[in-house]
Amino acid sequence: MKVNQLALRIGIVIMILMALFYLIFIYVTKLKSPVFLRHCMDVEVPFSDGQTIYSGNFSLNYITDKTDQGSIISINFPEAPELLCSASESNNRSGITFYDSSSPEFGITYGRFSYRTVYIDINYTEPVNWTGEKVVHKANIQLNNGESYTVDVGTIVFYRDQRNSDQYIENSISQSSSDGSGEITYITSSKIKVLSIKSDLLEEAKDFSYFRVNDYDYKDFPPESYEENGIIKVTYQISGFDRSQGTYDYYELRPKLYYQDPEGKEKYYRMVGINHRRFFGDVWDVLSYLIGRGVW
């Protein structure tokens, strides 16, 4: 057989195999429904004074097929029906925009997958002055193409604390790294006694290698008094964000720091700035993640 003829035959076989591989790949990796990242979040539900609408907003991330033309237009949480939310995949809240939010191309594309964000507004609660905490794991989403799904969103704690205008603790400096480590410094503005830290999510999240307050583990640090301009240093390390699966993929925690105010009353302060999220580098990261989630 001539060399060129042999090269042609080998070439054709390679090209047919490539086409077959592509077809099998898109068939096998097709997502039946959007896959939400496992969020571990404390989300504040703001008060409404009856005149002004204070809408709290937060976002959730999910992965879907790049060709998925559906966009989430509605979301509700069956475990917390008192929360009435609206959803949009465009974070552009201005009235007039040239950006077509109906485009299926928004989000970050990784191969045949699209990593998207849905922005959620908590418009009001029922009853209006509800306070407390609600833990949710599921969400019902509705898309603009008529499809609807019940999805696993991780663990979200919606909270509405009693009104408290006292400001004895202030967030000063916070820094976090992509390796999951972070450090936050809080400054006291008056003489207080720090008692303890409580957070259901911290208990539940197994990805924290440590969460320390002034070098003590948060569970057993001794109550300590602080003068004005005292420094409370929080350090933490979240692991499990490599190719192996962590418990959650997106952290936004607000643990409660209990303290005694100068008058001896016990109060708490919501610690903010404890954020971390999983990053995807390429399509293989997304594939590895979805395989780990047992999607197929």
Place this chain on the structure above:
Amino acid sequence: MKSACKTIMWGLFLSTFHINVGEFQILPAFVGWLMIARAVEEIMKEYSLHAYKKAHLYASLVAIETILSFVLNLLVRSNEYIQVLTLIYMIFNLLFIYYFMEGSLEYLRIHGKHSEAEHYKRIQLYFIIFCVMIDIIGGISLVTGSGEWNSVAGGMGIILVLSLMITIKNIKNIEVDQQVIEGEEA
């Protein structure tokens, strides 16, 4: 032969470079491939060679594929299964190039241009290798969605077409003695 080769060169040019108004293509790729198929048919009338018949068949198949692709892209948006047509296009494209070059080699040999035929036989092998490389890189870009790989495949595709146009131009310009073939036919 010479005017048909010129038509093939124009066909290759039009199949690769498009003029768009908005999202609408004024001269879609299939126009170029229909021109190529028609030109190869003209050559077949002059030189009834088996390789040219095959080249005509595959040029026609590429034309059908490009028409199908054009229509599907108008009707269905964002369907990954349509993208597999690009890989099928590459297979037919390679077969067209192979058989057109094979026909041209026979044409040169008929006219006693054996050293030129040997030279273009090597070029035929380079075209085969280049086509397969483009297909593999294009396949990788489809799977990974990588813009970089897509650009590399696109750039290599343009180099392939330009090289093919230059090769056809050079073959067309080789002076052949028409009496040789007339004598053989007699």
